[in-house]
Each structure stands twice: as C-alpha cells, then as structure tokens.
Amino acid sequence: MSLKNPYQNISFENDCFLFKNLNDNERQKLLQISRLKTLSKQQYLAMQDSPSDKLFNIASGVAAVEKVSSSGRKQIMAFLFPGDFVGLSHFDTYEYSIRSLTDLTTYEFKRNDLTSLAETLPTLKVNLNEIYSLILSLSLEQVYLLGQLKACERVCFLITQLLKRIPEANADKLDFPMTRTDIADYLGLTVETVSRSFSQLKRDGVISTISPNSISILQQETLEALAAID
Amino acid sequence: MSLKNPYQNISFENDCFLFKNLNDNERQKLLQISRLKTLSKQQYLAMQDSPSDKLFNIASGVAAVEKVSSSGRKQIMAFLFPGDFVGLSHFDTYEYSIRSLTDLTTYEFKRNDLTSLAETLPTLKVNLNEIYSLILSLSLEQVYLLGQLKACERVCFLITQLLKRIPEANADKLDFPMTRTDIADYLGLTVETVSRSFSQLKRDGVISTISPNSISILQQETLEALAAID
DNA sequence: CGGTCTGTTGAAAACGATCAATACGTGTGG
DNA sequence: CCACACGTATTGATCGTTTTCAACAGACCG
Numbered sequence: 001m002s003l004k005n006p007y008q009n010i011s012f013e014n015d016c017f018l019f020k021n022l023n024d025n026e027r028q029k030l031l032q033i034s035r036l037k038t039l040s041k042q043q044y045l046a047m048q049d050s051p052s053d054k055l056f057n058i059a060s061g062v063a064a065v066e067k068v069s070s071s072g073r074k075q076i077m078a079f080l081f082p083g084d085f086v087g088l089s090h091f092d093t094y095e096y097s098i099r100s101l102t103d104l105t106t107y108e109f110k111r112n113d114l115t116s117l118a119e120t121l122p123t124l125k126v127n128l129n130e131i132y133s134l135i136l137s138l139s140l141e142q143v144y145l146l147g148q149l150k151a152c153e154r155v156c157f158l159i160t161q162l163l164k165r166i167p168e169a170n171a172d173k174l175d176f177p178m179t180r181t182d183i184a185d186y187l188g189l190t191v192e193t194v195s196r197s198f199s200q201l202k203r204d205g206v207i208s209t210i211s212p213n214s215i216s217i218l219q220q221e222t223l224e225a226l227a228a229i230d
Numbered sequence: 231m232s233l234k235n236p237y238q239n240i241s242f243e244n245d246c247f248l249f250k251n252l253n254d255n256e257r258q259k260l261l262q263i264s265r266l267k268t269l270s271k272q273q274y275l276a277m278q279d280s281p282s283d284k285l286f287n288i289a290s291g292v293a294a295v296e297k298v299s300s301s302g303r304k305q306i307m308a309f310l311f312p313g314d315f316v317g318l319s320h321f322d323t324y325e326y327s328i329r330s331l332t333d334l335t336t337y338e339f340k341r342n343d344l345t346s347l348a349e350t351l352p353t354l355k356v357n358l359n360e361i362y363s364l365i366l367s368l369s370l371e372q373v374y375l376l377g378q379l380k381a382c383e384r385v386c387f388l389i390t391q392l393l394k395r396i397p398e399a400n401a402d403k404l405d406f407p408m409t410r411t412d413i414a415d416y417l418g419l420t421v422e423t424v425s426r427s428f429s430q431l432k433r434d435g436v437i438s439t440i441s442p443n444s445i446s447i448l449q450q451e452t453l454e455a456l457a458a459i460d
Numbered sequence: 461c462g463g464t465c466t467g468t469t470g471a472a473a474a475c476g477a478t479c480a481a482t483a484c485g486t487g488t489g490g
Numbered sequence: 491c492c493a494c495a496c497g498t499a500t501t502g503a504t505c506g507t508t509t510t511c512a513a514c515a516g517a518c519c520g
Contacts, residue, residue: 067370067374067460068460069374069378069458069459069460071458073378075374075377075378076273077370077373077374083435085323088363088366089366089432090360090361090363090364091367092361095367095370096370105384116373120365129320129359129362130320131321132359132362132363132366133318133319133320133321133362136319136362136365136366136369137319137321137325139366139370139373140297140307140325140326140369142373143307143369143372143373143376144297144299144307146373146377146408146418147298147305147376147417147418148418150302152383163252188376188377188378216360226300228300228301229299229368230297230299230300
C-alpha cells in the first residue's frame with residue numbers, strides 16, 4: 001500500500017496533504033474511491049467550462065492550471081506538482097483548464113465520492129480545508145508577484161518555487177518542466193522578456209545554464225533576495 | 231433581529247453568505263457568538279503577522295486587505311464590501327492587514343467559537359466552505375487582472391466591480407470609497423497611471439466625473455468590454 | 461536535407477513609472 | 491469672509507521597462 005512515486009523517492013501518500021494524518025484504514029477507503037490516471041504531456045485533465053465533477057491529486061509530473069479568455073489572452077494561474085490537489089470549487093463547471101506539462105499520473109476522485117467520504121472521515125475533511133487554505137494563500141502570493149515584482153524578480157520567484165516543489169531539483173541542477181511560453185503565461189510577461197531575464201541572471205552570475213531547460217544556481221541568496229515577497 | 235445596515239437598504243443577515251439558509255434559531259446562535267464592532271475610517275481590524283484569532287463579516291462600509299512587504303511595496307489583495315467575510319486561514323498569524331477605508335461596522339467572531347459552532351450547524355459549515363470557494367475564485371480573477379489587463383482595462387474592471395458590490399451605486403452615480411493611492415495599490419499601478427486612465431475614459435466619453443471621487447457611467451457596454459476577463 | 465518548434469537576441473515602439481509642477485477641495489485661523 | 495495650508499488629484503516631461511516585430515540559432519524529426 002505504498003505506491004512509489006516515479007517522480008520522487010518517497011512514498012506518495014505519506015507526503016501529500018490529502019492523505020495527511022490518515023490511518024491505514026482511512027487511506028484504504030480513500031484509495032478505493034480513487035482511480036489512478038496516466039496522461040502523456042500536453043493533455044487536458046479538465047477543460048474550462050466543462051462539468052466540474054472530478055478532482056485530482058497529482059502523483060507525479062507537472063501540470064498547469066490555465067485560463068484562456070475570449071480575447072485570447074492566456075494566464076496560467078498555478079503550476080501543479082506531486083502532492084498537489086486541484087479541482088476544489090463550488091461551481092458546477094471548471095473555471096480553468098488543467099493541462100499536463102510532462103507525463104503525469106494522478107489520483108482522480110469523483111466529487112460526490114470524495115465529499116461523502118469526507119463526511120465520515122473528519123481528518124479528511126480537515127485536510128480538504130487545509131488544502132483550500134493553502135491554495136488561497138498561494139494564489140494571493142501570485143497576486144503580489146504580478147502586482148509588485150519586476151520581470152526579473154518574477155523569474156527569480158519562479159526558480160525558487162521550482163527549487164522547493166520539484167522533488168529531484170537542487171541548486172546544482174534544476175530542470176524546467178515547462179516551456180518559456182508557459183513561464184511567460186504564468187508570470188504575466190512575454191516569452192522574450194522571460195528569455196532576457198534568464199540572460200541577465202546568467203550575465204550577473206546568479207545562474208548558469210546547462211541547457212536551455214536546465215540551470216545551475218550559483219548565488220542562491222541573491223536569487224532569493226530578488227524573489228522576496230515579504 | 232434584523233439589523234438595518236446603514237450602507238444598504240436590506241436586512242443584513244438575509245443577504246450575506248455567512249447567514250445564508252440558516253433558520254432563526256441558527257441565526258440566533260451565530261449572533262450570540264458575534265460582537266458588533268464599529269470603526270472609523272483608516273483603522274486596522276487586523277494587523278499582518280499578529281495572531282489570527284478573529285474573523286470578520288463586514289456589515290457596512292468598505293475595507294481593504296493589504297500586504298506590505300519588507301521592501302516597502304504595498305499590494306491591496308482585495309476590497310471588502312457589506313456581506314463579505316474575511317479572516318479564514320489555517321495560519322496562526324494574519325498574512326495580511328485589514329484596514330477600514332470608510333466608517334465600518336463588522337461582526338467579529340473568535341475563530342474557536344465559529345469553528346465549534348460550525349461543528350454543530352452543518353449549514354454554517356457549508357456556508358464557510360462556499361465562502362472559501364468564493365474568495366479563491368475572486369483572488370484568481372485578481373491574478374488574471376494583474377497578469378493580463380492593461381492599465382485602463384484594470385481601472386474599468388474596478389469600476390464594474392464597485393458597481394456590483396457597493397449597494398447604493400448605480401450607473402448615474404458611483405462614489406469611490408477609496409483614494410487613488412488605494413486604487414493604484416490594488417491594481418498594481420501608480421497613482422498617476424490611475425489618474426491618467428480616468429482622464430482617458432473621460433475623454434473617450436465612457437465616464438464623466440461629478441467630483442474626483444464620484445463618476446457617472448455613460449457607456450456601460452464599452453466599460454464592460456474593456457474590463458472583460460473571460 | 462529541409463521543416464518545425466523552441467529559445468535567444470536586436471531594434472523600435474508603446475506603455476507605465478518617475479519626477480516635478482500645478483490644481484482643487486476642505487478645514488483652520490486670522 | 492478671505493488667506494493659507496494640507497491632503498488629494500491631475501497634468502506634463504522625461505526616463506526606464508516591457509512589448510512588439512523581426513531575424514536568427516539550435517534541437518528534433520521526418
């Protein structure tokens with residue numbers, strides 16, 4: 001009963017919010033109403049405006065929560081990493097699409113199943129509330145990021161975020177699971193500005209590039225100072 | 231048991247999320263653990279980093295949820311209007327300050343009182359969850375606003391928001407309860423840019439000004455097209 | 461080998477920020 | 491009642507950043 005997560009070296013259910021503090025019996029029940037789903041990259045788990053009957057808990061890989069407006073502008077609201085939970089909402093259609101950026105495995109729950117089970121498992125209910133609180137807190141960080149930080153600072157913020165959230169990332173080697181376009185759509189910038197920010201950070205000796213999608217962090221303190229949001 | 235809200239013409243408890251679908255008995259219980267608090271303008275209901283032991287439900291007036299970073303930059307995360315609930319969080323200190331922009335009355339709850347009561351009143355629990363969902367949804371709108379809209383569009387978005395949320399506002403007369411600085415801190419702009427956006431909207435005949443803090447909306451469709459976020 | 465996708469770089473333009481000056485409204489005291 | 495000061499809003503000129511448009515480079519794939 002301890003599925004090894006291919007994306008990290010720890011047993012998944014022990015390390016993610018949804019399963020937190022559940023005993024073996026409770027975990028069993030939760031797993032029973034879930035379905036392990038596998039997707040290749042660039043596929044949609046959920047589509048904006050379609051019925052929001054399912055919720056997902058990322059097991060491995062990275063996904064993006066995104067919104068495309070009628071004017072064609074796209075904003076990525078969040079990146080999702082292993083352990084992240086998504087789909088909580090009281091609306092009957094998804095407000096945002098969820099797209100896999102890498103190959104992805106995820107636990108899928110039917111909304112009704114999960115809410116019913118939460119009624120009988122108080123700890124699960126607590127977990128769901130904490131997840132809500134956490135998501136809100138992250139989205140308010142995003143508000144500050146977009147309202148106050150300059151282009152280069154935003155890129156630094158993303159790098160520190162990835163460093164924390166991608167299991168096998170470290171200062172010596174950080175692989176970006178998303179394209180420059182995705183980064184731009186997340187940070188409210190253009191691809192060119194993102195690219196220029198990377199170049200500037202390289203020029204300043206804060207990072208160095210192994211390949212376009214893989215960097216080393218040379219001055220972590222500088223990076224974190226630039227990314228500071230409090 | 232129907233307090234008249236000085237800021238609007240409806241009985242408050244009938245029209246706000248926290249009290250929704252509660253019967254008279256349940257309302258009584260909720261009111262019993264609440265304290266009606268009155269503040270003059272520019273006072274703090276809650277301070278960033280202080281213990282987050284209280285929650286508030288705005289009865290009348292307008293407030294701002296704001297964050298000041300160590301670098302001195304200020305971001306207003308949200309404006310709060312009558313009926314709005316604030317303070318939900320699983321952190322033990324407030325992540326943001328709450329400041330009254332006008333004279334304000336608010337129901338104050340001790341966190342423990344409210345969570346205990348919610349255990350015995352399922353409807354209240356549902357309401358709290360819906361409030362969470364709503365706040366998250368608004369904060370994601372804010373992410374899109376800051377990530378994708380131009381200065382003038384942001385101002386239009388704020389105007390349509392105020393039109394919806396301020397009870398006595400209408401297209402003929404909309405009074406701004408906040409200063410240009412507050413607007414700028416909310417929209418991630420400077421005072422000057424906000425002011426120029428207003429001037430431009432005036433020049434284009436979309437709005438006209440009664441006084442600096444009071445406008446008429448002449449072309450609501452144009453305004454809403456500019457503010458469109460979906 | 462050529463095509464496509466992704467990322468980088470350059471030059472020009474647009475946008476918003478900054479700095480500085482001016483107007484306006486309100487309240488106070490002469 | 492007027493003069494003045496203070497806080498707030500507007501406007502202008504200039505500067506800096508980001509966007510836009512365009513060219514090019516590298517990786518991957520048929």
